[in-house]
Amino acid sequence: MANFPERLIKGYKEFTSSALINEREKYKELAEKGQKPTVLIIACCDSRAAPETIFSAGPGELFVVRNVANLVPPYAPDGNHHSTSAAIEFAVKGLGVKDIVVMGHGRCGGIQAALSTDGAKLDDGDFIGKWMSMLAPVAEQVAATDQVMTPAERQNALERVSIRRSVQNLREFPYIKQMEKDGAVNLHGAWFDISTAELWVMNGETGDFSRAEN
Amino acid sequence: MANFPERLIKGYKEFTSSALINEREKYKELAEKGQKPTVLIIACCDSRAAPETIFSAGPGELFVVRNVANLVPPYAPDGNHHSTSAAIEFAVKGLGVKDIVVMGHGRCGGIQAALSTDGAKLDDGDFIGKWMSMLAPVAEQVAATDQVMTPAERQNALERVSIRRSVQNLREFPYIKQMEKDGAVNLHGAWFDISTAELWVMNGETGDFSRAEN
Amino acid sequence: MANFPERLIKGYKEFTSSALINEREKYKELAEKGQKPTVLIIACCDSRAAPETIFSAGPGELFVVRNVANLVPPYAPDGNHHSTSAAIEFAVKGLGVKDIVVMGHGRCGGIQAALSTDGAKLDDGDFIGKWMSMLAPVAEQVAATDQVMTPAERQNALERVSIRRSVQNLREFPYIKQMEKDGAVNLHGAWFDISTAELWVMNGETGDFSRAEN
């Protein structure tokens, strides 16, 4: 095994000599008292859409799940491993988060794969194809506009359709549905334009996205 | 649905008025050219162990998967949804990352759950129990040292055992095994002490962890 | 017949006592020499999307055609009255404009009518239904996404699809097609967000719209 990536060591040293200076006490305290983040964010793995960066979040603030295309799979307590569902359960039932944000972004590779005719199979194991296949029904409907909408428009459309679906899938967790009704947890959608670094927020009633400053 | 969390909007504004100032061009370029991160990090959802923070990483640098206890499940191309495996496939085959880092951390709630006698069941759906059960064989062995090792020692021990297991599970991906042999991809382990903000790096041969500056 | 609307008289007086002060000479000169606008804009009748306002244009600058939903009908020299086509011919062949802009806008009533299941028939004479029916093929495709896209998203989508179609219909005028090839005339698309007063400009190659300042 090769040496630990030099760039990461360098970045870590930068961390300890700048950001950490004002936060040493905070880390100590969080270790002793435990974490109590109030927000769970389900975001994408994409290197251009990091929640801590976008929301200037420090230690202890955000509980972050990141998977390809920031998907919340349908609720399926069938005994299989369910990474994202486990994280959601842990955040809500274990840590008591008050807000859950599903954050998508522009130019999402996973969404692009879902819109490709061949599902953009990368490998025979085809994990990414199977993962993105949970969007197949809605991806088809968006893809069907290919005679009138541009590729970029279809991409954006599915990114947002997917966020709405994921928020809806959150409600399939029986306790989340109940907690939302009781006002104990709030569900949100957001979409980050990686080109302009603009943040769009979803209107809970209409499902429409508009820029955070508008 | 309630308003988007005020704290996040505030954090976003902070982002646009500080960090973003010097990075606007970078975001634009990354959007146009696409992302080409060289590192894939499998990290924990924990709010105190964010890769971008720890490694002072900017947009385009890290492709980040975050799940509870930063686990890489055993390779299982069985047609089910496999979030972490999909992300790994996407990063390696789709984006061509050169380094894969499994980063665990101290005080990990998932690891703590794995060491509890009842698997720390949080809900009948019990996603977290099922998720952490993939560590059951090794968790049992570590738990069995309870007559001699303190809870904190067993916690640290399992955190590191788990990292080693996850790195080993990475090698079960046929192409990763081959690429590692060819030197096309390198596998790494790391452990972040959230109390002291110290970074420990895993020795590829022995599996031992030592502090980054040593 | 009632008196001329008071509000218009008032507005006219405001014009003569302010904007006109600096432009009297200009009007005189334009009357003597004739108009030589370099831009033809096909815009909507909508009271919230006036080209002169949006582009701060003074006398002599813009030759403006306004119809419901800023449509350029398919080229059809069949002897019937063709208001918009006549205006285009006059602007290009008679006045020698260099740029033709098709400008649509958000919340367009005509587009909304095109997306309604009943074509939003207003009268037995049904001029508006027949007028908007030229969009029927593309409207149907956009409307078919109603299971996944919100009404506002479909509205925006068709507004933009329609602008692209209209620009394409401009090219059906044989002389426009030729003049564009020769670089004698340029075709453009634009979309005005009446809520935020933001102007979006169409990329000639991809057909995608992006904000003027980006």
Add this chain to the structure above:
Amino acid sequence: MANFPERLIKGYKEFTSSALINEREKYKELAEKGQKPTVLIIACCDSRAAPETIFSAGPGELFVVRNVANLVPPYAPDGNHHSTSAAIEFAVKGLGVKDIVVMGHGRCGGIQAALSTDGAKLDDGDFIGKWMSMLAPVAEQVAATDQVMTPAERQNALERVSIRRSVQNLREFPYIKQMEKDGAVNLHGAWFDISTAELWVMNGETGDFSRAEN
């Protein structure tokens, strides 16, 4: 396709930094509540006769149709596309405007074409010739005064004859005729002298035009 006309971008920036400052709220409100203009103006495309300029109108005030020579074609619900008729129907039946103004102007190129012996054919497709031919009967009669009236006098004469005809054609819309009788809608004529920027208003009974301030 070339870049969006620089002049328009410049004018748009001027708009956002001056006129828009006081009207942002207005645009937002109009978007949310919808437009409710009380006046429909049928004006000419001419760059020197813009309604918003002449009447100092802001967003939401005027619903504007602009075609060559501000013509209201004869009422003909024959299934063909009728741009101006569609706009009139939309304004009256859809938006409930209370006043309809047909505004002509001096030096009108369309009127000039109608008075030319060859109908000023610009192209084999000859849209402008066909469009202006709806004035042929009255144009002939005005042209026949060429032994006694100057070209400018014949020009002005036909401009005003045409306005009267268009107002009359409005009455052919069954519902407009009825609504006028009921006082629900008022029809007006106006003529703008582009040389002096003077506005002339038509007397509903006699059809004569006199200056607004008289």
